[in-house]
Amino acid sequence: MTTETLASSTRVAAPKVKSELMQQRIRAARLFLIPMLVALAVVAGWPLLRSIYFSFTDASLSNLEAAQWVGFGNYLRWTVMESGAVRYRGLLVDPAWWNAVWNTVRFAFISVAFEAVLGMVVALVLNAEFKGRGIVRAAILIPWAIPTIVSARMWSWMLNDQFGILNDLGMRLGLLSQKVAWTATADTAMTAVLIVDIWKTTPFMALLILAGLQMIPKDIYEAAEIDGVHPVKQFFKITLPLVRPALMVAIIFRLLDALRIFDLIYVLTPNSSATKTMSVMARENLFDFDKFAYGSAMSTMLFTIIAVLTIVYIWLGQVRFDGGDR
Amino acid sequence: MGATFNLWKLIKWTLFYILVTFIVVVSVFPFYYAILTSFKSGTALFQINYWPTSFSLDNYFNVLNSGSFPRNLLNSIFVASVTVILALFLAITASFALARVRFRGRGLLLLTILGVSMFPQMAVLAGLFEVIRALGIYNTPWALIFSYTIFTLPFTVWVLTTFMRDLPVEIEEAAIVDGATPWVIITRVFMPLMWPALVTTGLLAFIGAWNEFLFALTFTANNDTRTVPVAIALLSGSTQYEIPWGNIMAASVIVTVPLVILVLIFQRKIVSGLTAGGVKG
Amino acid sequence: MASIELRNVRKSFGMVDVIKGVDLEVRKGEFMVFVGPSGCGKSTLLRLISGLEDITSGDMLFDGKLVNALAPSKRGIAMVFQSYALYPHMTVYENMAFGLTLEKGHAKEEIRQRVEKAADMLQIRQYLDRLPKQLSGGQRQRVAIGRAITRDPKVFLFDEPLSNLDAALRVATRIEIAKLHEEMNQVTMIYVTHDQVEAMTLADRICVLRDGLVEQVGTPMELYERPDSIFVAGFIGSPKMNFIAGDKAEKYGCATLGIRGEHMDIKNDGLWEGTVIHTENLGADSYVYLDMGQEEPVVVRLDGAVTYQSGTVLKVSPQDERIHRFDAAGKPIR
Numbered sequence: 001m002t003t004e005t006l007a008s009s010t011r012v013a014a015p016k017v018k019s020e021l022m023q024q025r026i027r028a029a030r031l032f033l034i035p036m037l038v039a040l041a042v043v044a045g046w047p048l049l050r051s052i053y054f055s056f057t058d059a060s061l062s063n064l065e066a067a068q069w070v071g072f073g074n075y076l077r078w079t080v081m082e083s084g085a086v087r088y089r090g091l092l093v094d095p096a097w098w099n100a101v102w103n104t105v106r107f108a109f110i111s112v113a114f115e116a117v118l119g120m121v122v123a124l125v126l127n128a129e130f131k132g133r134g135i136v137r138a139a140i141l142i143p144w145a146i147p148t149i150v151s152a153r154m155w156s157w158m159l160n161d162q163f164g165i166l167n168d169l170g171m172r173l174g175l176l177s178q179k180v181a182w183t184a185t186a187d188t189a190m191t192a193v194l195i196v197d198i199w200k201t202t203p204f205m206a207l208l209i210l211a212g213l214q215m216i217p218k219d220i221y222e223a224a225e226i227d228g229v230h231p232v233k234q235f236f237k238i239t240l241p242l243v244r245p246a247l248m249v250a251i252i253f254r255l256l257d258a259l260r261i262f263d264l265i266y267v268l269t270p271n272s273s274a275t276k277t278m279s280v281m282a283r284e285n286l287f288d289f290d291k292f293a294y295g296s297a298m299s300t301m302l303f304t305i306i307a308v309l310t311i312v313y314i315w316l317g318q319v320r321f322d323g324g325d326r
Numbered sequence: 327m328g329a330t331f332n333l334w335k336l337i338k339w340t341l342f343y344i345l346v347t348f349i350v351v352v353s354v355f356p357f358y359y360a361i362l363t364s365f366k367s368g369t370a371l372f373q374i375n376y377w378p379t380s381f382s383l384d385n386y387f388n389v390l391n392s393g394s395f396p397r398n399l400l401n402s403i404f405v406a407s408v409t410v411i412l413a414l415f416l417a418i419t420a421s422f423a424l425a426r427v428r429f430r431g432r433g434l435l436l437l438t439i440l441g442v443s444m445f446p447q448m449a450v451l452a453g454l455f456e457v458i459r460a461l462g463i464y465n466t467p468w469a470l471i472f473s474y475t476i477f478t479l480p481f482t483v484w485v486l487t488t489f490m491r492d493l494p495v496e497i498e499e500a501a502i503v504d505g506a507t508p509w510v511i512i513t514r515v516f517m518p519l520m521w522p523a524l525v526t527t528g529l530l531a532f533i534g535a536w537n538e539f540l541f542a543l544t545f546t547a548n549n550d551t552r553t554v555p556v557a558i559a560l561l562s563g564s565t566q567y568e569i570p571w572g573n574i575m576a577a578s579v580i581v582t583v584p585l586v587i588l589v590l591i592f593q594r595k596i597v598s599g600l601t602a603g604g605v606k607g
Numbered sequence: 608m609a610s611i612e613l614r615n616v617r618k619s620f621g622m623v624d625v626i627k628g629v630d631l632e633v634r635k636g637e638f639m640v641f642v643g644p645s646g647c648g649k650s651t652l653l654r655l656i657s658g659l660e661d662i663t664s665g666d667m668l669f670d671g672k673l674v675n676a677l678a679p680s681k682r683g684i685a686m687v688f689q690s691y692a693l694y695p696h697m698t699v700y701e702n703m704a705f706g707l708t709l710e711k712g713h714a715k716e717e718i719r720q721r722v723e724k725a726a727d728m729l730q731i732r733q734y735l736d737r738l739p740k741q742l743s744g745g746q747r748q749r750v751a752i753g754r755a756i757t758r759d760p761k762v763f764l765f766d767e768p769l770s771n772l773d774a775a776l777r778v779a780t781r782i783e784i785a786k787l788h789e790e791m792n793q794v795t796m797i798y799v800t801h802d803q804v805e806a807m808t809l810a811d812r813i814c815v816l817r818d819g820l821v822e823q824v825g826t827p828m829e830l831y832e833r834p835d836s837i838f839v840a841g842f843i844g845s846p847k848m849n850f851i852a853g854d855k856a857e858k859y860g861c862a863t864l865g866i867r868g869e870h871m872d873i874k875n876d877g878l879w880e881g882t883v884i885h886t887e888n889l890g891a892d893s894y895v896y897l898d899m900g901q902e903e904p905v906v907v908r909l910d911g912a913v914t915y916q917s918g919t920v921l922k923v924s925p926q927d928e929r930i931h932r933f934d935a936a937g938k939p940i941r
């Protein structure tokens with residue numbers, strides 16, 4: 001017995017001669033992957049490294065080449081006053097930045113929470129059999145297909161304080177007592193952004209959840225029906241656990257997307273500090289305020305924050321990208 | 327008993343269809359209202375109507391004849407098409423390698439690709455700007471084609487890999503026995519089998535490129551090189567308070583109608599493509 | 608036109624050993640069938656011979672030449688797959704010609720002649736312009752065989768080619784393959800199946816595999832008459848050989864006594880006694896299942912249609928010269 005295991009272990013360790021076929025395939029695979037990898041390195045890898053580098057320099061938009069290394073200066077630096085008090089400056093103590101971080105995180109979590117719940121409702125509706133299901137599915141694809149910029153503009157017209165149809169509808173139905181300047185008021189700006197984002201991206205969520213729902217075998221429900229399990233209990237005991245992997249994947253995709261939101265806010269509520277997100281602020285500093293290095297520091301922070309959140313989510317939620325939804 | 331049961335059933339179905347109607351109305355109404363507005367002109371624009379009241383093509387005429395909007399449309403078409411073709415070209419061979427060849431580090435590579443497609447584009451903006459200026463393609467369509475690769479390429483690779491993984495192994499083995507090299511397998515055996523997947527993936531990538539805003543805003547600088555999302559975002563009147571809503575809505579409808587038609591035609595394929603990749607297009 | 612030799616061939620997938628050291632020689636022009644229960648490694652062995660899988664260790668020789676690393680297309684093989692594996696987007700003609708078009712040095716006219724010749728052999732000439740999806744399962748399998756013939760291989764490999772066909776077609780195609788072997792008697796054929804009837808009817812020699820090892824190699828009649836183990840004895844032949852243990856076996860001086868149903872007679876002065884559990888009447892013959900206190904019922908095969916009432920007590924005797932005796936390790940005592 002011992003000798004046999006020994007023999008087999010040496011066999012595994014012995015160098016394997018690769019056949020022509022395997023060599024050919026591996027050579028081809030390498031050749032096929034190189035162009036893609038080079039392309040990704042040029043458009044993603046290198047620019048990412050350069051962005052991080054710029055965040056440690058004093059680069060300005062007009063003079064990138066002359067950028068000087070300043071260490072962590074853009075993130076945190078301090079000067080000791082004559083009085084002995086220490087003044088901190090830099091991104092880490094910039095209240096406007098932390099406001100943007102808070103806006104982004106708040107936006108991401110609220111919008112994704114609503115989208116998950118509403119997406120589940122829409123998915124459950126689409127999973128039922130009824131006349132006109134095709135029409136519903138076609139209808140919910142429309143918000144998804146409309147470019148974000150277009151939907152931002154469409155909604156800003158609908159949310160217009162004077163001539164907007166939503167104010168009109170709200171007043172007619174008695175939901176609003178007076179016309180609201182949705183996008184201009186600090187109190188309602190975030191609500192407006194959330195409404196548009198939820199409207200636009202719930203379909204995507206619904207389709208991903210629907211795909212998960214359709215993988216649940218029908219006979220499980222038939223069995224539950226025969227056992228007299230109440231539909232509500234069926235949902236929490238059968239549907240939710242079984243659709244969880246698909247839901248978790250859908251949520252992380254949406255979360256990552258929401259955390260980098262830029263275009264909707266840029267167009268719908270420009271210059272509103274109530275909705276300014278990390279991306280909007282980073283771009284502003286990079287290209288509008290000529291604080292290229294400071295903007296780079298912001299984008300680097302943004303990248304770090306998203307990376308950390310993603311890792312935490314995958315770790316806590318035990319998301320599996322391959323096995324989960326297939 | 328029977329009567330109450332039927333009544334219950336009726337109420338349930340009524341509530342269900344109210345929900346269904348609500349979903350459909352909420353989904354479609356903003357687009358409907360945009361179309362409605364785009365056909366209004368002059369003062370009619372500022373009267374709130376729920377149903378069509380007037381019909382005028384003035385806004386469309388304005389948008390298409392003045393300014394650079396037709397040029398922007400062409401830019402968008404060119405940029406999105408070239409981006410998609412390039413991405414598909416690189417992705418087909420790469421996805422063959424990822425789906426069909428066993429090699430070490432394949433799982434890690436796939437995860438990296440997924441990571442890049444989920445990447446905050448803001449994080450590379452500064453570095454991309456430098457590269458694009460260095461290449462001398464700033465303010466040209468090539469700047470956009472170049473930068474769009476960052477999301478179209480990982481997306482197409484990921485989706486095509488899942489599609490290619492599902493092709494039967496025995497067909498590939500038959501081709502190997504017939505003496506086909508990997509290149510021949512891809513071009514003469516797999517591609518003809520995959521064209522529906524290629525169309526779907528290409529369409530999704532096209533929509534992604536067509537809708538892109540951040541790079542288009544940053545890497546183009548004047549009216550003639552902009553794409554339509556930027557043009558629509560920056561469309562403004564003579565003063566800050568005079569937003570040309572009619573023109574904006576007309577432009578929006580022009581940009582969106584082809585997409586909506588494409589999406590409705592390829593509905594089923596798009597849904598399968600979206601869920602196969604699990605990535606937003 | 609090729610002989611194939613395997614020397615201590617092993618194959619493992621990761622930590623799992625699938626082929627655990629196989630020595631085997633397939634002669635020129637021979638029809639060799641690999642048979643065994645599912646998971647015995649027979650398909651893997653075929654794929655090793657085809658070159659689609661690498662061997663982990665050991666040597667493989669075609670006509671005495673080492674081919675361990677040679678690409679499948681250079682081994683002079685053709686393969687027929689279980690799922691036909693036709694290219695769905697090509698016509699039957701294109702399917703059959705594909706391999707030749709990839710090889711350099713074949714004129715269009717030559718390719719056409721070779722395809723048509725193969726098509727004639729299989730009577731599929733009228734389908735040459737069709738797509739695979741326009742054909743029935745049996746026709747598809749013929750095309751798959753035709754595609755293999757067109758390549759003019761030295762070795763013909765079949766991977767359970769009949770398992771996707773219905774029973775009637777399976778018999779017809781089996782006969783077709785047997786005919787093909789007669790016509791192409793220069794071509795070595797290796798055929799994988801889990802169906803011992805296919806093995807018995809087609810093979811010149813059968814290789815019984817079990818758990819990654821060769822259990823026995825021999826002609827069908829050798830395996831039937833002189834199985835090298837209880838496993839082979841039980842696997843070859845239908846109905847399955849009866850195995851009798853205990854006192855009855857001890858009387859014959861063995862741990863297990865094997866006797867086929869067709870080698871037992873019902874006699875009034877029979878040696879053993881058993882109660883009829885059930886009778887299966889197949890028309891030409893009948894299977895009588897007897898409870899003899901063994902783990903499994905003992906089957907007696909009788910000619911013609913015979914029916915016994917369940918519960919009837921019968922006396923049976925084995926034909927002494929047809930008895931197989933096995934020791935406790937399952938090896939034959941001869």
